[in-house]
Amino acid sequence: MNAAYLFRMVCLSLASFFLVNGVAGAATTLFSSAAIRIAEAMRPRSAARFLFILRMLPSVLGMTVVLGLCVPSYLWLEPQIASERVGFACLLLAALAVGACSQSLVRTACAIGTSARLRKEWLHTENEALPTEEESQAVVDEEAMVVEKREPLLALSGIFSPRMVISRGVLAELSRKQVDLAVRHEIAHRESHDNLKRLFLVLSPEFFPFVDGFAALEKTWARFSEWAADDEAVQGDSQRALSLATALLRVARMGARPRLSVLQTSLLPEDHDLSARVDRLLCVEPPPVERVSPSNSPAIARGLCFVAGVLALASIPATLSSVHRLLELFLR
């Protein structure tokens, strides 16, 4: 396998990814307003899941087409001795794909860097003495990191094993019940793997370099995931809802919130819709809570079915030779 052969494969893969991701991404962006309207009719957790899938669809589709069809057909049907050159269009599309992917990689690196820096900073100011059970059972149970700061900080930090971070200021400001509910809100984020989803969102490239086409979808996803965490924390109890609303308000009154990384979830995000959240909490009778974990399984199953379908398609020789003919056209 020589370098030219590999170079052509990389160019074709990148260009194919750019095309599939671009077309699917542009379509997603075009229909994002309609999708948001559909999501608004759903329960918050389902809405968040729907918008997340929609946001990830272009990249997943691009990756699946490249890894499931383009690469196998190229490796199987392209003779290694072929001395074809890569056409200008293919090179241009590959360059655009590199641009879009680099942008998302830089964004991810920055987010991880900020996350690590803040975590290190918090570790420095961590107070080993946890609050007693009388003060907050939930904080004790969660082994949260209590930092000696006055600022309004209650966040979930970390992607694969997220840890709760809470400032002494928040503990002093909120009652025991309010702290417990705020912690439950963060637990709901952890159980639905919101930080991991944030990583996927940041990693997933835009459909065109330096175009922020998915901003509306991402913002609405964040809003629904906050609402879903609120619902899961209050469990349909209007007393709890009232306490959580009071907790949100007290934290908001504590002043400027610390700037967090996009990979960290906070009780009160910077671009929070506090008013809407409080209104929702006050209007409850909240809807019955959806359980997070069991409903993840069908989603995973559907994803696996999709990948299996593509692999099955790829195993039919006719499919691969059709794809190869397309790639040949593309290469010129």
Next chain:
Amino acid sequence: MIRLLKEGVFGGNGNLAAATLGPLELELMQILWSHGESNVREVVFRLNRSLAYTTVMTTLDRLYKKGFLDRRMPDRAFVYSPRFSREEWERQRAESVVAGWLAGSRPSRELLFSSFLDAVGEHDVTLLDELEKKIRRKRREMRRRERS
């Protein structure tokens, strides 16, 4: 890019916002923004006060020379139309004010930022007070319901 667009919109007259409008000039601009292309007679007719034809004509001519208006002569009289929308003018004016403050001395910059922060802070406090009231109302309601 933004500069290029502005130059496209304002026909290269990027300094437009720096040009000020007097009360009569602004009044005439409002008429043209509301009613679109008009000749001097139509503008005089739409004015809320009686002004001499020649005064309006001179003012419109001045606005044309300042770059606010376009004009053409389909018959024997000029017809004037605004070169940009009211929103564009207001945006330009706001940008010009902010740019002026930022270009100023350090204290004036700090004054601008602190005024902005105060305004935002006041808005925030009002919002939080309103939400607090809602929560109190809800709490009272729930207590009443519990008692009954």
